Amino acid sequence: MYRAVAQSSSSILLYLSDKNSYTDKYILEYGTESGNYTNELVGVKTALGLPKTYLVESLSPNTTYYFRIRSDNECAEDVWSNEITATTMGSDSEKKLETTPTEKAIQGKSFFSPYVKYFVIGGLGLFLLLLIILLAKRRKEEESNS
Numbered sequence: 001m002y003r004a005v006a007q008s009s010s011s012i013l014l015y016l017s018d019k020n021s022y023t024d025k026y027i028l029e030y031g032t033e034s035g036n037y038t039n040e041l042v043g044v045k046t047a048l049g050l051p052k053t054y055l056v057e058s059l060s061p062n063t064t065y066y067f068r069i070r071s072d073n074e075c076a077e078d079v080w081s082n083e084i085t086a087t088t089m090g091s092d093s094e095k096k097l098e099t100t101p102t103e104k105a106i107q108g109k110s111f112f113s114p115y116v117k118y119f120v121i122g123g124l125g126l127f128l129l130l131l132i133i134l135l136a137k138r139r140k141e142e143e144s145n146s
Contacts, residue, residue, distance in 0.1 A: 001015075001017055002014065002015060002016060002017070002067070002069050002081045002082075002084050003015040003084060004065070004067055004084045004085065004086035005086055006086050006087060006088050006089050007055065007089075008088070008089055009061035009062070009088055009089045009090060009091045010057060010058060010059050010060070010061065010088060011055055011056060011057045011058075011059060011088070012055075012056050012059060012065060012067075012086045012088060013053055013054070013055050013056075014028065014053065014054045014055075014056060014067065014069070014084075015052070015053055016044075016052040016053065016054060016069060017052055023071035023072070023073070025043055025044065025045055025071070025072040026044040026054070026069055026070065026071055026072055027040070027041070027042050027043070027044070027069070027070050027071075027072050028040070028041050028044055028054070028056075028067055028068070028069045028070075029041075029067070029068050029069075030056065030065050030066060030067045030068075031065070031066055032060075032063055032064065032065060032066070033066065034066050034083060034085075035066070035083070036066075037066070037067075037068060041056075042072070043072060044072075059088050060088065061088055061089065061090055061091035062087065062088060062089070062090045062091065063087065063088050064085055064086070064087040065085065065086060065087070065088070066083050066084075066085050067081075067083065067084050067085070067086075068080045068081050068082075068083055068084075069081045069084075
């Protein structure tokens with residue numbers, strides 16, 4: 001069974017596996033129209049015993065490619081596979097940027113948002129002031145007891 005999976009805007013990875021596990025060479029044809037294979041790669045080699053894959057590169061972005069594959073036995077021609085297809089990913093320039101909202105954008109979302117930081121800072125300041133007063137009072141009590 002053969003499969004094709006887009007890897008980028010310019011490449012498609014072919015998974016080559018067939019009934020003949022001893023085959024390590026393939027012929028593949030491909031094009032941008034079903035049944036019209038304008039490109040041919042002969043002698044595509046894979047390593048025996050490893051997952052058989054082949055990366056077809058220098059393809060156009062956001063384009064559907066049609067492939068057919070057969071093993072290259074050198075002594076006898078094998079039959080072509082069923083046609084398989086894959087579409088390359090869109091070009092990098094078409095990808096949308098991920099953005100994070102700025103503080104200004106966040107401030108417009110809620111009535112409290114511009115003031116939240118002041119409440120937090122004020123609360124922290126009040127806490128520290130009370131802590132200092134309590135520590136001073138405790139120290140004064142310890143001095144008067146000794």
